[in-house]
Amino acid sequence: MNIFLHELKSSAKSIIIWSLSMAALAVMYIFIFTGLGSDIAEFQDLMNSLPEMAKKLLSVYAESLSTLEGFYSFVFVYVVLCGAIQAMNLGLSIISKELREKTADFLLTKPVSRRTILTWKLAAAFAAIVITNIIYMCVTFTAALSVKGQFSMKAIFMISLTLLLIQAIFMVLGVVVAAMAGKLRSVIAVSLGTVFGFFILNMFGSVIGEKAIRYITPFKFFDYGYIIRNSAYEAPYLAVGAGFVVLAVAVSYLVYVKKDIHAV
């Protein structure tokens, strides 16, 4: 428990900054939506007139752009992008910082097993993204409720919840990479590289319409058009995501417990 609290305390500032930034992004778009008011129809026409490829690149579901949930899903892609970077950073740094900051000698000679250390660190990282999502949702939903007119709060909630799921995937990805790597000199370089890699794959996949890519990049696990239409997630992709999380956590334990911690 002391490790959990220590980790959470040391990432408190970053949790607040990230969650408020992502919320600000969403709120800004919600206000733009309100500002557009009745002009939204013209905006939808404009988006519809874009070439097909541009629409796919921007992940526009034009049929629902005139509703708040549709408009929200349009900006949410970028919220998720930020969230993925935050989560991967978190996962990478929570494991690698002991080596990078050379505090491994301190922590790993305490009367706790490596398994316990990893468990509390994972718990702290997961708690951090849950807190991020709670802050994000509170701010965003408050803003959404101020919008007059008809919209599906359920759809907005379901779309927002995918942030948590995608963050969980990138967080454990960060953990497993850090567990396997030696000393990571720069966390942000690894996380930005990986996240943008998947994001570009996601845009590329949209354009060529390749189905297989949907299984590869977590950004494609959730089709917001589908969520809005059906108020449901697509089970196969949820399963792939869950499977990856389980696998990554298992590998992290195996590697971390057996790892040699060399002198600085």
Place this chain on the structure above:
Amino acid sequence: MNVIEINNLTKTYGKARGICDVSFNVEEGEVFGFIGPNGAGKSTTIRTLLSLIYPTAGSAEIFGMDCIKNAPEIAREIGYLPSEVFYYDKMKVIDVLNYSASFYKKDCSKRIKELAGIMDLDLKKRVDDLSFGNKKKVGIVQTLLHQPRLIILDEPTSGLDPLMQQKFFDLLEEENKKGATIFMSSHVLSEVQRMCTRVAIIKEGRIIKLETMSNLTENNYKKFRLEFDSDIQKEHFQINGVSNLELKEKFISFLFKGNVNTILRKISQAELKNIWIEEPSLEEIFMHYYEKEA
């Protein structure tokens, strides 16, 4: 009773040498020195004992428990001071120490204040504002705050000024009197000589000598320095038991191990101007071992 038992411990890093076939015991209440130059395998041995790294072959026991399998249990009774100490930079000293204490199931707050007082450490400062020596002090307090039964020190005095070294050694002596076993590695031999009752000498990953300090310094070796009036043949003293024989103008110096009567008879055959017979410093003995084994 043995506090540490090391059996044929081997650790290899690919082709690079780690340690090879290291075996020795440390008894309860002992102050045990582990000496050798940099890169000889001191830290590798210590890190294996602490299960920071895993042995390639062999095993080690601490308090009769396997140091890998029972690492968390063993760690409860160990205080470890690394050669270079690093703590969470953004935390205050007192928070680091409280975090450290939170791993042991006892109240250490009184002991923290006491130790910080002795070591003259400001608990309110942030870790990244501390000098190297002050960080080392945090390390010392962190090592001793839970009153461990086994204290493991890796190059303990680096970064400490002589006054603090003195205070630290006093602390260690006190802990030792209370029953703590101390295992320290060093290449500064004077500190080993001062503190330790027994030493192991390690070279290129292998233990080359295991000896009580008194045997190493008093009983076995004498350091002779002789001054002559006339020229003298170096070869005159080239007998069994003599080593490090050196001739400098009219001075001859050497280490002698064996029956003192033999050497005194040899000396009496020459016309002396002056004579010094001393206990050799550990450095000299140490160099002697290294040269002989090389």
